[in-house]
Amino acid sequence: MKDDASVRDFRAETRAWLEQNCPPEMRLPIVEEERCWGGRKWTFHSDAQRLWLERMADRGWTAPTWPREYGGGGLSHAEAKILREEMDALNCRPPLERVSQALGLLGPTILAIGTDAQKARFLPPIARGETRWCQGYSEPNAGSDLASVRTRARDEGDHFVINGQKIWTSHAHLSDWMFALVRTGPDTPKHAGITFVLLDMDSPGVDVRPIELISGKSAFCETFLTDVKVPKENVLGEVNDGWNVSKILLSNERNSISTARNFMAERSIGLTALDRQREGPGHESDASLLDTSLRERIAAYEASAWAFSALSERAGDLAAAGESTAAHASVLKIHYARLNQLRTSLMLEIGGSDYFEWDAPVSDAARLWLRAKANSIEGGSTEIQLNILSKRVLGLPNL
Amino acid sequence: MKDDASVRDFRAETRAWLEQNCPPEMRLPIVEEERCWGGRKWTFHSDAQRLWLERMADRGWTAPTWPREYGGGGLSHAEAKILREEMDALNCRPPLERVSQALGLLGPTILAIGTDAQKARFLPPIARGETRWCQGYSEPNAGSDLASVRTRARDEGDHFVINGQKIWTSHAHLSDWMFALVRTGPDTPKHAGITFVLLDMDSPGVDVRPIELISGKSAFCETFLTDVKVPKENVLGEVNDGWNVSKILLSNERNSISTARNFMAERSIGLTALDRQREGPGHESDASLLDTSLRERIAAYEASAWAFSALSERAGDLAAAGESTAAHASVLKIHYARLNQLRTSLMLEIGGSDYFEWDAPVSDAARLWLRAKANSIEGGSTEIQLNILSKRVLGLPNL
């Protein structure tokens, strides 16, 4: 496939602009702690990070395919792909994380089914990185069974009053807004009577408590909602139709979680292992890994990671052609979780006992390995994805 | 653990006897085709094979732990273990395959619940390798669901008249007798009304047709039974209680299939691979396998195979101490199937394309690989074993 003339032009212009506008610090390999999530509580790590976000947001390239009127770049899928390829080619960091709840999930859902007023109000600040969002789906004892929402929304005419408890709300303590499922109708049938609301975290009655995880970090929170008022214009979709809204959003979630991470755009962990080996005396010029078991297992992981990046690209192409299926969302989610777990486990092995220290460690490899255990649970567990595939895609019968 | 005096004596006597009586040809590594299965249709591969069987049978050591009056050796478990260790130490081939339907399965079941007349009639010829047995359990469309037996036995006073069809009867065409489950009672409840009968394959109305398998071999048969007469003294256990008899026998089956195969008593396939590598020019004195992927995978298999041989030994020790559980039978069966599939697959890889030829191949590795696919299906599939473990051992609930 060769670029035709207009594509060539777009590519050239894009590259020229990036070269001129992306600060050199924003072209260094990304470090986990320096990813930009935005929001009112955000602190920029550097002036370069702030500048880079501003410049990209001005062009709408934080949300390249969104309409320009809502803060997006108005690009076609093909153009957005070129933008991404050019950013990769110049090692430009994403100015704002594409996998965020806001950019990856809620934004596309508002675009799809929001009112004009909602689009105008919520989308531009998302695209500019000014508001950060969290997801209020899970509740204690509900786990993967989203239909068993028990948080209640009482109808008070022009607003709802909400009482209940949400759990596993990632980064709720750093977020400005939450989108949540709440029960507006009777308990049964379980799928009906649920409403999808947009809730300001600054509202009175919102209490957020971080949950300590096995990784020692607290990415997830419990959120207690006590008599929280939500105006009715903040309902996305119809009242009592939240189940369908959440399905639209969930399919974005699976796509978004996975397509955002191109393991192979990061450095080969095989080369990292070789670097470490070369630190040992007498090993300065080794051409390959002496631990052949580790070498073979890293290679097996990297072969899969390359295949995953192809899968991710293909899913994007199919989506752009309108051929996307629910299948790919689940397939991506399953592979992503497994690959990230494998990758972080191998990194820990590469480090060895040095990396096993918990206090003042030389690396956060142990914590990342533990954190990755959540990948196959959060956002629809691997088991749920397998159920979806076997029922909806393969058409296997119920018991 | 040190041998005490009487044990030392038994060990020394056993070794002396074996050294004197085991023909040199019977101390060469066993070849698949030369395993001795016995029976009226058996052709000995050599005089040495015949002699070795006769000598061992005379001492009752083809069935070491059976009582002497029924053709066994009357040994304790500890003595039988020593006999086996000494046979291994001198590389003595088994004079008669221990995993046979007769020695491994039916014999112990008759010993446990047969009448004195049945023991006296059936056990000695089994121990002497004079009768070969096959198993008539499965039926078309029944698969793993043994309770759905449809072969009918009509009560005619002193005998039954049997009509129906059995499938997957291994080596029925080479066998003298079959033990089978037949339906004597009503269809429901499915577990009741089944009877366990001993059936002479020379009876009129028995028609055996080998099934061609993917390995190109025909180890399994379909057996058609048309008005076959079976005298009532050939019922093992009570009429209509065959389900319980079969459970006793099945637990022997799983033990027997697995404990009989000590992969690590055979030659390391890693060394076989190294031999093959050394055949290449310039590789005569290689100290290790250059294909490190193959080397690591063989080592992973062999580590598991050593662990399996320990498991097998432990299962025997627990059984001898009366602590055996159904768990071990299933665990052994699962691991055996997986290991043999892994082993045969690795052997095929070691051989490479030379071994892929079907006509006039240099090795039967391809056929053995294909044959091993049945290991996780025959004798209670791996899925059935996992069901047994999860329900009966782990106590997990039904849906």
Add this chain to the structure above:
Amino acid sequence: MLNFNDEQRMIRDNLRQLLTSETPVSHLRALRNARSSDGISPALWKTFGELGFAGVLVPEEFGGLGLSLFDATIVAEEYGHTLTPSPFLSTSVMATTALVVSGNTHLMRRFLPEIALGRIVMACAVDTGPHHDPRMPGLGFARSGATVTANGTKTFVVDGHIAETVLVTGLLDGEMTVAAVARDTPGVTVRRQWMMDAHNSAALKFEDVQLNQMQLLSDPGKGRDILDAVLAAGRIVVAAELIGLADEVLSRTIAYLKERHQFGRPIGSFQALQHRAALQFAEIEQARAAVLKAARAVDEGAENAELMVSVAKAKAGEAALGASEEAVQMHGGMGITDDLDIGLFLKRARVADHLLGNAHYHVTRVAALTGY
């Protein structure tokens, strides 16, 4: 783009119709049972010529369609569904690539139009031992004046038993070189190899085989490029066949799971089997993407094309073997009988995985190409 456009979808649909009617799996079974002397359907090969598939990679100036490797994968994936034994790989992909990359107009004019018409079968002889190792050709060329003498052995030469001409790799003055050798040249001995998958190949022996200079595809300096291109194209196309095979064997398994009852229920309602089937689906989809990506990378001359080829071959081999082994297990006793086709898929998966380097070979190659 890693999806198909309308034209590609049409090609795929037409091929599927052709192959399922002309050479369903029963065709392979019949060839096997009859111990067919050529082991393929000459009629189908002629049809491939007429419809243009045989010349998919042949440049238009030589009568072909001049399409891409990406398009060639569409063909291979389809005959993977039906296990059709076809000279497509040997002739339309490997030999064609060798000739095109060589730039040898004499040989291109001679062979490419015939290939495009489905009139000849050509084979590529790469391996000398039972394990894929293309850098060790096991054959030497010696030059003396205008004559070149070949000595050595080749094995597992796909379609070597029916190819009129074999492209043979060997070392000339220590450099990789490729020569076009007619099968009936004096000194060439051919032993047909019936493989376990009922596909065919041959073991070839070359004893003082006299060739002339014109039979060399190129100067020795270029032989390595030709070999690399042949391997890349061959590996991608075998990988695509494996994807088709995996897809088909999974579909058949799903159908069986829905139809077969045990304990009073369709066995496809048991969750343990559902999850295993779904995992196979996920593996196949990932492998399929890798194959399409590798084909694009080679077509576009991407920097990481070689790497992606190994990724594709490795993942396709794993996916096809995994799906076939699960298929046998889920078909239970029936799965291990020769009556069902499932065993044929398993056998082909194993042989095609081994062909041009198995999954493990290619995983190790990923490490080597990455530099660790």
Add this chain to the structure above:
Amino acid sequence: MLNFNDEQRMIRDNLRQLLTSETPVSHLRALRNARSSDGISPALWKTFGELGFAGVLVPEEFGGLGLSLFDATIVAEEYGHTLTPSPFLSTSVMATTALVVSGNTHLMRRFLPEIALGRIVMACAVDTGPHHDPRMPGLGFARSGATVTANGTKTFVVDGHIAETVLVTGLLDGEMTVAAVARDTPGVTVRRQWMMDAHNSAALKFEDVQLNQMQLLSDPGKGRDILDAVLAAGRIVVAAELIGLADEVLSRTIAYLKERHQFGRPIGSFQALQHRAALQFAEIEQARAAVLKAARAVDEGAENAELMVSVAKAKAGEAALGASEEAVQMHGGMGITDDLDIGLFLKRARVADHLLGNAHYHVTRVAALTGY
């Protein structure tokens, strides 16, 4: 025999009662949260001395029970259930084995009775780098008259932060040698390592540390035998701990599967989870047998003892990691919170797998010991 006799069963039952009442998993959690300075329970160690467990391998003449490694695995398996941090491995197994195998009566008289009484903690310092590689001790001894000077570093020395005396491996005249070094000797620097499993070890530095001849366990010629014996005993006992851990974490998972409801049913009624749990059970049983067999093999001096030790460590590491990872997954969101103990099992499984060589190290060693 690879099963327990009545006496062994009694030991096991008593220990289980002691540990579940004195040091349940909450004990480890409390030590961790309090950032305890020694990271173990000194009271429990004293009780181990009183009940004889601390001296299980100490010969009777030195006040111990003089039992076998097979018996020592019973102790380790039990504290694996409760994740009890205990000097049993470092002191009662590794240091005791070093002293006994050395045959050095002076040092045996000095240390063994104290070990048997649970009065001291001793550590063995084997590794110098982040990956287990005991043949490269990273420390050198130099002799000058009756004085021996040690220089080098050690890391991941289990209990090195609280051991009064550390047995240190190093090279003297190129030969493996072991010396007993008091931790407070001038020139020894100790940095405590809080590991992710909340168990403890230390990084030690030796700078011109002056020792006398009497501190060497043996002539250099014998150092390798001592090291081999220490490694074999240590690996088996860590493997046994991993079996206990795996057993416990699976039991807790089974209990959770029965109790936790989703979609209106206990999640343990879903067949996919049932089969996965059953597979873990099968793996643990096989690994357990391998550990018992390896212990017997070492006790009996069997020819393949070294091989079986690697098999045992490899299978136990795999089983414990597999069971812990499945436990986290099956506990869903709860599994990844620090509130539940499941994460503590996972962390300990990973560290103990790494200790004295991880599963992959030992699989590769099986190939080396077999000779391919």
